[in-house]
Amino acid sequence: MDLKGKKKLAKILIAAAVLAGMAVLIWMELRPSGLGDGFASANGRIEATEVDVASKLAGRLLDILVDEGDFVEAGQTLARMDTQVLEAQLSQAEAGVRKAQNAIRTANAQVTLRISEKATAEAVVHQRQAELEASRKRHQRTETLVARNALARQQLDDDLAAYQSAQAALSAARSQVLSAQAGIEAAQSQVIEAESAQEAEQASVRRLQADIEDSQLKAPRAGRVQYRIAQPGEVLAAGGRVLNLVDLNDVYMNVFLPAQQAGRVALGSDVRLVLDAAPQYVIPAKITFVASVAQFTPKTVETASEREKLMFRVKARIDPQLLKEHLEQVKTGLPGMAYLKLDAAAEWPEALQTRVEQ
Numbered sequence: 001m002d003l004k005g006k007k008k009l010a011k012i013l014i015a016a017a018v019l020a021g022m023a024v025l026i027w028m029e030l031r032p033s034g035l036g037d038g039f040a041s042a043n044g045r046i047e048a049t050e051v052d053v054a055s056k057l058a059g060r061l062l063d064i065l066v067d068e069g070d071f072v073e074a075g076q077t078l079a080r081m082d083t084q085v086l087e088a089q090l091s092q093a094e095a096g097v098r099k100a101q102n103a104i105r106t107a108n109a110q111v112t113l114r115i116s117e118k119a120t121a122e123a124v125v126h127q128r129q130a131e132l133e134a135s136r137k138r139h140q141r142t143e144t145l146v147a148r149n150a151l152a153r154q155q156l157d158d159d160l161a162a163y164q165s166a167q168a169a170l171s172a173a174r175s176q177v178l179s180a181q182a183g184i185e186a187a188q189s190q191v192i193e194a195e196s197a198q199e200a201e202q203a204s205v206r207r208l209q210a211d212i213e214d215s216q217l218k219a220p221r222a223g224r225v226q227y228r229i230a231q232p233g234e235v236l237a238a239g240g241r242v243l244n245l246v247d248l249n250d251v252y253m254n255v256f257l258p259a260q261q262a263g264r265v266a267l268g269s270d271v272r273l274v275l276d277a278a279p280q281y282v283i284p285a286k287i288t289f290v291a292s293v294a295q296f297t298p299k300t301v302e303t304a305s306e307r308e309k310l311m312f313r314v315k316a317r318i319d320p321q322l323l324k325e326h327l328e329q330v331k332t333g334l335p336g337m338a339y340l341k342l343d344a345a346a347e348w349p350e351a352l353q354t355r356v357e358q
Contacts, residue, residue, distance in 0.1 A: 038346030039339055040265075042255035042314075046275065046334045049250040051221060052229075053078055053243040055236045056214045059085075063232050064242065071327065072219045072245065079242050081215035086208055093204040100198035107194045110187035118180030125177055128170035135163040223247045224327075248330050252317040253285070255338045262312035264342040265290050271316040272352045275336035282355045284322070287340065289315035314340070322356065 055061070060082040066072060142159040145151040227244040230236060253273055257265065271285040294310040316338050323330055339352055 036346065038341065038343030040257055040261040040342055041337055041339045042257055043335065043337055044253040044255040046251060046253055046273075046332050046336065048252070048330075048332045049247040050226065051223065051245045051247055052241045053217050053219065053245060054239050054241045055081055055217065056238065057081070057211055058236060058238045058240070059083075059215070061230055061232055061234050061236055061242060064228060064230075066225050066243070068225050068228055070225045071248075072223060072225060074219055074221045076219045077216050078219055078225075079217040081217070081236075083212050083215045086212050086215065090205065090208040090212065093201055093208055096201035097198060097205060100194055100201050103194035104191060104198060107187060107190035111184060111191060114180060114183035114187045118177060118184060121173060121176035121180045125170065125173040128166065128173040132163070132166035132170050135159070135166040139163045217242055219245065221245075221247050222249065224330075246332060248323055248327055249320045250317070251323055251330055251332070252288070252315050253336070253338050255314050255316065255340075256311035257314055257340075258311060259294065261340075261342060262290060262314060265314055265340060266344070269344065270341045270348075272339045272348065272354070273316065273318070273336055274339070274352075275334050277334050277336075280355065282352055283318060284354045284356075285316040285318045285338075287314060288317040289313075316340070326356070 062080045062082045064079045066078050072078060139156075139159040139162070142151060142156045146153055146156045223245040225243055226246045229241045229244060236242070265287055267287055267290065269287045271287060273283040273285055275281070275283070291313040294312050341348070
């Protein structure tokens with residue numbers, strides 16, 4: 001082969017190499033993930049619901065009973081606030097209850113006394129009515145006898161005066177009955193007032209008992225202590241945070257998918273999580289949330305194309321029962337990949353079959 005032929009062959013080989021290189025680059029750019037069209041993948045981090053344990057009331061933090069990393073149960077006492085002031089207020093309120101109870105007894109005794117006084121006044125009324133009737137009859141007889149000149153006029157005047165005096169006495173007795181009735185009503189009002197005071201003091205007792213109970217800071221749910229935010233001896237404002245817990249029954253990974261894939265994700269569909277720290281394990285999860293509104297791509301998301309500016313957040317939650325079996329291994333913040341099944345009929349490849357450490 002002459003020199004001209006060799007140059008032509010070299011040009012052909014170079015052109016073929018360039019085309020092959022371009023083909024490789026295009027294939028690498030456009031190659032499938034290896035899972036097929038029925039699957040999608042995205043990166044994310046393991047997250048968990050965080051709960052702050054905070055003081056309901058302002059006060060001094062007396063003690064913290066747990067350390068960072070400790071596992072706690074729901075209802076477990078984690079810290080205590082100083083309750084000396086509350087206990088003093090509770091003693092004062094309890095004394096107020098006893099005082100109100102004594103006031104009720106005194107008011108009830110007054111009611112009984114006023115009822116007795118009314119009964120006495122009513123008896124006096126009956127007596128005065130009898131006396132008035134006797135004076136009236138005596139006056140009538142005297143009037144008849146005086147008209148016959150059988151008695152002196154002076155006797156008639158005396159009997160008339162006695163009759164009028166009996167009428168006045170009856171009116172006075174009836175006034176005593178009304179006065180006794182008013183006394184009963186006043187005493188009954190004192191009973192109601194004393195009972196209201198007792199209810200108010202009892203409400204104060206219940207409130208202070210609740211405040212003292214709330215001063216025992218308890219875990220709202222089972223989890224692990226992530227941070228100690230405050231230290232014993234610190235004075236906290238109302239709502240001051242003491243501890244941060246991680247709820248290990250609600251562990252998930254948030255990933256972001258483009259609209260073409262997010263629209264095919266069904267709630268409850270299967271997900272496989274593979275963490276960078278333990279790629280030999282495949283963790284099963286379920287889709288529990290798909291955002292209805294797109295957002296700009298977060299910086300932590302590695303997108304295949306810069307054109308994919310809007311993404312949908314998808315939440316993959318790990319089975320709580322599985323989490324209970326592996327609490328010691330659960331750690332948040334670990335990066336990894338999530339593989340989502342977009343087609344319910346698709347079969348997971350061997351590499352993504354569930355493999356969890358026992």
